Amino acid sequence: MINKKLRLVIHGGAGNMTKLMSTPRSIQTHHKVLQKALTTGYAILKKQGSSIDAVCAAVKILENSALFNAGYGSVLNHQGKVELDAAIMDGATLKAGSIAGVSRIRNPVLAARLILDFSKHVMFIGKHAENFAHRHGMKFIDPESLITQQQLKKWKEVKARKHQEAEKHGTVGAVALDCNGNLAAATSTGGIINKLPGRVGDSPIIGAGTYADNKTCAVSATGQGEFFMRTVFSYDLAAQLHYKKISLKQAGKIALSRLADLGGRGGFIAIDKQGNIEMNFNTQMMYCGYAKENEIIIKI
Ligand code: ASP
Numbered sequence: 001m002i003n004k005k006l007r008l009v010i011h012g013g014a015g016n017m018t019k020l021m022s023t024p025r026s027i028q029t030h031h032k033v034l035q036k037a038l039t040t041g042y043a044i045l046k047k048q049g050s051s052i053d054a055v056c057a058a059v060k061i062l063e064n065s066a067l068f069n070a071g072y073g074s075v076l077n078h079q080g081k082v083e084l085d086a087a088i089m090d091g092a093t094l095k096a097g098s099i100a101g102v103s104r105i106r107n108p109v110l111a112a113r114l115i116l117d118f119s120k121h122v123m124f125i126g127k128h129a130e131n132f133a134h135r136h137g138m139k140f141i142d143p144e145s146l147i148t149q150q151q152l153k154k155w156k157e158v159k160a161r162k163h164q165e166a167e168k169h170g171t172v173g174a175v176a177l178d179c180n181g182n183l184a185a186a187t188s189t190g191g192i193i194n195k196l197p198g199r200v201g202d203s204p205i206i207g208a209g210t211y212a213d214n215k216t217c218a219v220s221a222t223g224q225g226e227f228f229m230r231t232v233f234s235y236d237l238a239a240q241l242h243y244k245k246i247s248l249k250q251a252g253k254i255a256l257s258r259l260a261d262l263g264g265r266g267g268f269i270a271i272d273k274q275g276n277i278e279m280n281f282n283t284q285m286m287y288c289g290y291a292k293e294n295e296i297i298i299k300i
Helices: 026-044 051-064 108-118 126-135 148-157 227-230 233-243 248-261
Strands: 007-015 083-092 095-102 124-126 172-177 183-189 210-212 217-223 265-274 277-281 285-292 296-298
Touching: 007 026, 007 051, 007 210, 007 217, 007 265, 007 277, 026 051, 026 083, 026 172, 026 285, 026 296, 051 083, 051 172, 051 183, 051 210, 083 108, 095 108, 095 126, 108 126, 108 183, 124 126, 124 248, 172 217, 183 210, 183 217, 210 233, 217 227, 217 233, 217 248, 227 233, 227 285, 233 248, 233 265, 248 265, 265 285
Parallel strands: 095 124
Antiparallel strands: 007 172, 007 285, 083 095, 083 183, 172 183, 210 217, 217 265, 265 277, 285 296
């Protein structure tokens, strides 16, 4: 049966960044990219494309924008290098692909997708992840080409402890529900500024920062990764729908309060199998938005 409730929800990270967001210009530029990601991904769903294709397309646009902490424009680690993580999951099959600690790939979400499509394994790290993607047709890039002047400046300031970096988690993610009732989720990130080399966050960990199951919901999270890993956040949210009679909203609240109990901050986006949408966070703000029927809503 054709599912008429097409849904696409995206986020561009959560954080405490009221100061940063005070200029209307900055809001406008973020708005524009989020709008493009939603329009592009939703067009795929409208043409009866799959939720997996829709989340890939939306996340790719966000990765290519210097405004978000994913792909181009990612934060720098302790050594001033970019190390990227990403994951994607198909709710119909529970197949997933994930990469961590890569720097020679322009669009990590597409590399994660290659793993989902072509590997019996779920997760690859570092140069092995890059080589896998390369063997499947992706070009290697110069890691330096992912670094923006703005991120370099921020990193230098953080290193020199000139100022306390505003807590900003510019990770990107998308969840979608397609015409066949299939859910999918994808998340991509540069992690946390000045992180130690080799540190992996929640985004590429299936069940922590990313999860999708047609029986329950699709989730993509953002925030202090360690807390999302320790609470297995995305699976925790989905599992509540599986084992209890509870709404998506309520399950999201409970998952977020478990995170907060540990002192964790961040947010998430989710869609359940009925097409309900949830976007919630315990930071001051989260860049997010959704497309459904004929409306596109963006919240900053
Ligand atoms: N969750 C990401 C990480 O810990 C960071 C973020 O969402 O900005 O790697």
